Amino acid sequence: MKIDVRLNGRDTAWEAPAGATLLAVLRDGGPNPARMISVKRGCETGDCGACTVLLDGQPVNSCVVAAGRAHGHEVTTLEGLAADPLMISLQKALVDHAGVQCGYCSPGMLISLYHLLRECRAAGVRPDDHAIREALSGNLCRCTGYVKPVAAAAAVAAALEAVQAAAPGKGTVAS
């Protein structure tokens, strides 16, 4: 089937089998020249989150989403956020806090955390550890034990709050 999708800000047309998952097309298929290899193939049962991407801005497990579901929609992978300041600060924080070990889960975690922090920034709230852990509820990590990724996200959240508080005309945001 032909799938018209806006992939990382660019209109793209895929030719994919009717039964393909979004994961299969993003990683291996279609005429898209750049393979989105940040999208990892893990469990393929929706449990591990290695394949997390944004569909219309919402995090989804691309291994349990039909490729056809993306027709007429917007898909964002880590590749599409490479120049995004919020994503760059998250990546730096994850490295600084030793929240990356083997790295297999990292793209999925980064997408989930990016989504959380962007929503919180828009709502003017700072996520607490519970909210961060909830956002990571779909990202299995076999290496870090989650403490360091959570600390990294908390550090970025605190920095965002400081920036917002310093912005002229804005008060301190609620937590």
Add this chain to the structure above:
Amino acid sequence: MWDLKEYRIAGSAGEAVAMMRRGPGKGVYIAGGTDLFLFPPTCDYVVDINHAGLSDIVGSPDGDLFIGAATTLHDLATNPLVNRFAGGLLSEAAAHCGNRPVRSTATIGGNLCNALPSADLAPALLALDAVCYIADEDSQESLPLEDFFTGPRKTVLDGRLLVGIALSAEAAKRRALARRLTRSAEDIALVQVAVALEVIDGRVGAVRIALGSVAPVPMRAMLAEAQIEGELLSDLTPDRLADAGLIAASECDPIDDHRASAEYRREMVGVLTRRVLASALAWNPSDDKEGGAA
């Protein structure tokens, strides 16, 4: 990979049904796909209902709710109308399903149509007297959710489309609470109990006790409900609630599997029913009319 010949995208409920009935071969509806991709059925085509106008939650001025079948679990968990309906029982149930990315695409319709005995939305919806709206090419039907499930992974649908779920304003004010017992937070529930009841002038009105994972289909424990309905709050001693729990336990029909024995599940139905009833009866007494709260 799932061997499908065709992926059809429906622009309306009517078109979805027509695409399903058109053939050739066998088709299934697809919403979130979070169940289908785990166990892809043998079929020729799927009909995607995500663009069919079935993803809205609409409240009537009277306080009734209509929830489109393709509404996602994330929307159920966060929608203010659903958050307020019967203490947010349904939002809570949705928020406990799977994980955040799964809830972005998984739908209420898929949860019910998949018809697992352990479907997490079923007990909450049974306790709120949910009504199913079903459509075919030239017929429509509405029926209580209790009559929707016919066996494990079986429903009355037979190729028809679940359009949505209606909740009546009558259920909105019920005190509603649920508990689910699992081995780990993300595992399938061993036992689910949802209770919704109303208290009017110190007396219990309508009572619903719904059970999941303990019978071939999600079910109501009607004999246990009858023990509580119409009783004065002051008469409902801990012993009476324990009795109601035992009756609920006798009504269910659990199986043995690698997660738990039937005996354990049955016993836990008794314990959880007693506890959830006790909490619901004691819940926010100041909200009741006789409490005279502001």
